[in-house]
Amino acid sequence: MNIEPVPGGPGTVAPRAPEPLSRRSRASALLTLAVRHPAVVPTGAVVLAVLIGAAIVLAAGLNPISAYSAVLAGALDLENLDYTFSVWALICGMALAAAIPLRMGEFNLGGNGQMVLGGLAAAFIAGQLDLPSILLIPLAVVAAGVVAGAFGAISAPLSTRYGIPIIISTLLLSPVAVAIVSYLLRFQLGEAGSAVAQTERFPDSAHMWALGSLSYSNMGLILIIVLMALFWLVDSRSAVGFELRVIGANRRFASYGGVRVGRLAFGAMAASGAVAGVVGAIIVLSPPYRLVDGALLSPGYTFAGLAAALLAGGRPAFVPLTAALFTILQVGGGGMERSADVPRQLSDVLQGVVIIVLALRTIVDSRRTGRSATS
Amino acid sequence: MTTVPAVALVGISKRFGAIVANDGVDLVLSRGTVHAVMGENGAGKSTLMSILFGLVSPDSGNIFVDGKPTTFSGPLDAISSGLGMVHQHFRLFESMTVAENVVYGAEPRRNGLVNRKAAHDRVRELSARYGLDVDPGAVVGTLSVGTQQRVEIFKALHRDARILILDEPTAVLTPGEVTSLFAVIRRAADAGTTVVLVTHKINEVLSVSDEVTVLRDGRVTGRFQRADATSAKLVHAMTGREVTPVANSGSGSVGAAVLRVNNLTVVDHHTVRVTDVSVDVRAGEIVGIAGVSGNGQHELVEAILGTRRALSGTIELLGRDIGAASVRDRRALGLAVIPEDRRGEGSAVQLSTAENLTLGHHRTAPVGASRGLRRGWISLRAERARARDLIAEYDVRTSGEQLPVGSLSGGNAQKVVIARELSHNAPLLIAEQPTQGVDVGAIEAIHGRLLDYRATGGAILLVSHEITELLALADRILVMYAGRIFAEFSRSEATTARIGAAMAGAQAETDIPTEASRL
Numbered sequence: 054m055n056i057e058p059v060p061g062g063p064g065t066v067a068p069r070a071p072e073p074l075s076r077r078s079r080a081s082a083l084l085t086l087a088v089r090h091p092a093v094v095p096t097g098a099v100v101l102a103v104l105i106g107a108a109i110v111l112a113a114g115l116n117p118i119s120a121y122s123a124v125l126a127g128a129l130d131l132e133n134l135d136y137t138f139s140v141w142a143l144i145c146g147m148a149l150a151a152a153i154p155l156r157m158g159e160f161n162l163g164g165n166g167q168m169v170l171g172g173l174a175a176a177f178i179a180g181q182l183d184l185p186s187i188l189l190i191p192l193a194v195v196a197a198g199v200v201a202g203a204f205g206a207i208s209a210p211l212s213t214r215y216g217i218p219i220i221i222s223t224l225l226l227s228p229v230a231v232a233i234v235s236y237l238l239r240f241q242l243g244e245a246g247s248a249v250a251q252t253e254r255f256p257d258s259a260h261m262w263a264l265g266s267l268s269y270s271n272m273g274l275i276l277i278i279v280l281m282a283l284f285w286l287v288d289s290r291s292a293v294g295f296e297l298r299v300i301g302a303n304r305r306f307a308s309y310g311g312v313r314v315g316r317l318a319f320g321a322m323a324a325s326g327a328v329a330g331v332v333g334a335i336i337v338l339s340p341p342y343r344l345v346d347g348a349l350l351s352p353g354y355t356f357a358g359l360a361a362a363l364l365a366g367g368r369p370a371f372v373p374l375t376a377a378l379f380t381i382l383q384v385g386g387g388g389m390e391r392s393a394d395v396p397r398q399l400s401d402v403l404q405g406v407v408i409i410v411l412a413l414r415t416i417v418d419s420r421r422t423g424r425s426a427t428s
Numbered sequence: 429m430t431t432v433p434a435v436a437l438v439g440i441s442k443r444f445g446a447i448v449a450n451d452g453v454d455l456v457l458s459r460g461t462v463h464a465v466m467g468e469n470g471a472g473k474s475t476l477m478s479i480l481f482g483l484v485s486p487d488s489g490n491i492f493v494d495g496k497p498t499t500f501s502g503p504l505d506a507i508s509s510g511l512g513m514v515h516q517h518f519r520l521f522e523s524m525t526v527a528e529n530v531v532y533g534a535e536p537r538r539n540g541l542v543n544r545k546a547a548h549d550r551v552r553e554l555s556a557r558y559g560l561d562v563d564p565g566a567v568v569g570t571l572s573v574g575t576q577q578r579v580e581i582f583k584a585l586h587r588d589a590r591i592l593i594l595d596e597p598t599a600v601l602t603p604g605e606v607t608s609l610f611a612v613i614r615r616a617a618d619a620g621t622t623v624v625l626v627t628h629k630i631n632e633v634l635s636v637s638d639e640v641t642v643l644r645d646g647r648v649t650g651r652f653q654r655a656d657a658t659s660a661k662l663v664h665a666m667t668g669r670e671v672t673p674v675a676n677s678g679s680g681s682v683g684a685a686v687l688r689v690n691n692l693t694v695v696d697h698h699t700v701r702v703t704d705v706s707v708d709v710r711a712g713e714i715v716g717i718a719g720v721s722g723n724g725q726h727e728l729v730e731a732i733l734g735t736r737r738a739l740s741g742t743i744e745l746l747g748r749d750i751g752a753a754s755v756r757d758r759r760a761l762g763l764a765v766i767p768e769d770r771r772g773e774g775s776a777v778q779l780s781t782a783e784n785l786t787l788g789h790h791r792t793a794p795v796g797a798s799r800g801l802r803r804g805w806i807s808l809r810a811e812r813a814r815a816r817d818l819i820a821e822y823d824v825r826t827s828g829e830q831l832p833v834g835s836l837s838g839g840n841a842q843k844v845v846i847a848r849e850l851s852h853n854a855p856l857l858i859a860e861q862p863t864q865g866v867d868v869g870a871i872e873a874i875h876g877r878l879l880d881y882r883a884t885g886g887a888i889l890l891v892s893h894e895i896t897e898l899l900a901l902a903d904r905i906l907v908m909y910a911g912r913i914f915a916e917f918s919r920s921e922a923t924t925a926r927i928g929a930a931m932a933g934a935q936a937e938t939d940i941p942t943e944a945s946r947l
């Protein structure tokens with residue numbers, strides 16, 4: 054066997070400075086970046102949901118195009134826009150309540166309970182205190198935030214101290230709060246002599262300020278927009294927002310880096326509950342200006358908001374958009390039923406499909422990372 | 429010479445998309461020799477071996493076995509032509525016994541059923557022939573990594589492999605296990621088996637190989653006979669440049685104690701991990717902790733960092749008792765840590781390189797601010813600028829600071845961790861396996877930085893299972909074994925043999941317990 058140094062072998066290889074990545078690999082890096090872009094999967098989920106919805110409508114012997122155009126027309130009709138925006142504010146608020154813990158990888162499924170407790174606190178202030186609007190409304194909103202925030206925050210120590218997952222404790226505590234509020238409305242705080250379990254109508258000083266001549270959208274919409282902007286700012290520019298994202302990405306990495314995971318979880322759950330409570334306050338301070346048993350829950354803002362937050366991956370910039378999508382479905386569902394003869398339940402089906410596609414993504418992702426971890 | 433080589437690979441090329449993994453590679457294996465295939469990570473070694481073993485088909489090039497042109501349609505084909513391969517990542521059935529794994533696919537049968545006794549006998553026979561002790565009835569999942577690797581080797585030998593391919597076999601072994609592996613390799617080669625040893629460790633090449641082929645960026649950059657190969661020539665062929673090894677000169681002044689650990693005991697799930705350990709590290713000193721992984725080093729580090737509570741004992745940092753302090757307070761006081769588990773603890777793979785570099789620096793200038801109006805806020809511009817500077821300074825190969833760390837190679841991700849922790853300029857640095865997955869050229873750069881850290885008065889606790897690394901850097905070396913400080917060596921006393929023996933628990937045991945004693 055004859056082994057000799059290859060021509061131009063080790064002796065002659067010119068020393069080479071570390072060179073930057075080639076253009077080829079930069080292009081492929083860009084491609085990966087594009088495919089991994091956070092908007093890709095959600096968009097795919099929506100497109101898929103729309104197609105599946107179309108298939109269902111077709112299977113029922115109806116015309117999907119007219120169904121969808123009825124949805125859009127119902128929601129985006131100029132006359133309806135005022136109403137659509139008022140619903141968007143509430144869904145957006147509940148999406149925000151879900152998005153905050155989602156940043157640290159936790160699910161708040163207790164939006165209903167937090168929202169109802171917030172509504173109760175606001176109703177109590179609005180009904181009991183005789184103050185001018187300028188004090189009464191902020192006070193009611195703040196009280197709602199504090200009470201619901203405290204309720205939401207309970208789940209944090211339950212998780213960090215006692216190991217009860219936040220997703221479980223929020224889910225289980227929520228009906229308790231709903232039942233308590235319902236009880237209070239029926240037997241303690243309810244309007245005497247009314248057949249419906251509801252409070253008395255609040256005085257005018259407790260009516261949420263209108264926005265010009267709009268009849269549905271009021272200052273609550275502005276409040277939610279401000280909260281969204283605040284969320285975006287804290288998420289992208291603050292130390293706390295950064296720490297939350299680090300926890301969401303890798304909890305061990307966060308602890309190792311000195312992030313106080315327990316405290317942050319407490320703060321995030323309190324903020325999440327507080328936002329849900331504020332949504333409850335906005336609802337009761339709007340027409341019919343009462344806290345009506347069950348009225349906060351029946352429109353399903355919590356679930357729509359949760360779906361919107363999941364679709365946005367909790368990202369502040371996307372939440373308003375995905376919330377708008379579910380708002381259109383919800384508001385336009387009625388129009389679709391009227392003009393295209395498609396039951397409004399199709400909206401729920403589409404919401405469900407989006408969630409399933411997102412869940413599948415999570416599974417695929419974990420499979421993929423599981424595999425690459427061993428390769 | 430006239431003998432036909434056992435295997436000749438001629439002009440092998442293989443691309444994966446834009447990456448050229450092998451580019452016209454020639455590899456000639458003479459019968460009965462140990463042939464080392466060397467190269468840095470990503471040089472194309474595993475790809476070449478996969479092609480030889482029929483796992484990957486080359487884009488072009490030819491394979492000759494015993495002089496005859498051969499194409500393998502799959503590994504089964506390769507096995508029937510007398511090849512055997514031990515992969516970098518084992519492919520064993522963890523819930524099955526050693527004997528079942530060894531004979532799998534080529535079972536001795538009796539009346540159509542697997543003959544268990546014959547299988548056990550076969551394992552005992554192989555054990556005796558190659559001087560490797562393995563219990564045929566043991567369940568593979570319960571065995572140490574070193575023993576599992578023997579099972580892999582037996583699998584190949586059981587099928588009478590004449591050509592045995594070992595892909596980075598020593599990465600997971602203790603020094604003692606490496607020695608016994610090399611004895612087996614030598615014995616197999618002397619018996620006529622052709623062995624291919626894939627590695628990037630120079631001392632291994634020099635100690636066991638007869639011939640060497642060096643790859644770089646998919647091309648052959650050097651071929652040597654054992655007699656002509658020197659460490660400098662091999663490094664030059666691997667890296668394309670001169671790499672001067674750095675070493676602790678032993679000079680410099682040692683200051684006051686920065687870290688004082690006294691009689692520390694750490695318990696995890698009723699198992700004692702660290703028993704009564706005392707360590708001091710002084711300013712301007714590198715204290716090395718040697719040990720096979722799993723002997724309590726990591727738990728010691730966790731206790732010092734504060735991610736794990738100690739059962740008893742005290743930890744003092746800069747004279748302050750930090751036993752009850754939070755991780756954040758300990759870090760603020762003056763502690764930085766390069767952790768062993770890069771993916772699990774040292775980084776968040778989905779987050780960008782910039783964000784990974786920011787953690788721990790996000791409440792201090794320039795990215796954050798510790799006082800004033802900007803306190804609690806982050807400047808994205810400062811984050812980007814700082815990330816770019818560190819990427820340049822630490823030579824992290826990436827096409828952008830916004831790409832997720834998970835998209836970087838292991839060595840580059842390691843540089844991100846090192847950059848983040850060294851830039852704290854903390855009085856105490858704990859470095860666990862600081863050069864894992866890093867290329868030869870970059871290892872020297874990292875070693876140089878650690879020595880600079882020491883020279884500027886930093887105290888370093890260096891945890892490593894690379895003895896060469898400890899010998900090059902440490903002023904003192906402590907050996908941990910079964911949760912205790914088992915031995916201590918000064919610079920002048922420390923030798924590979926002494927440390928290796930202590931790592932194995934002093935007695936030349938073949939099987940090193942990785943589990944500390946139960947409570």
Ligand SMILES: Nc1ncnc2c1ncn2[C@@H]1O[C@H](COP(=O)(O)OP(=O)(O)O)[C@@H](O)[C@H]1O
Pocket residue numbers: 444445447448449467468469470471472473474475476
């Ligand atoms: N299956 C594959 N798909 C894409 N790229 C690959 C694949 N296998 C290896 N590569 C790439 O080919 C190059 C050589 O890899 P490899 O042969 O594993 O190197 P080594 O074993 O020397 O570290 C690397 O850049 C690696 O990323």
Ligand SMILES: [Mg+2]
Pocket residue numbers: 473474475516596
């Ligand atoms: Mg490899």
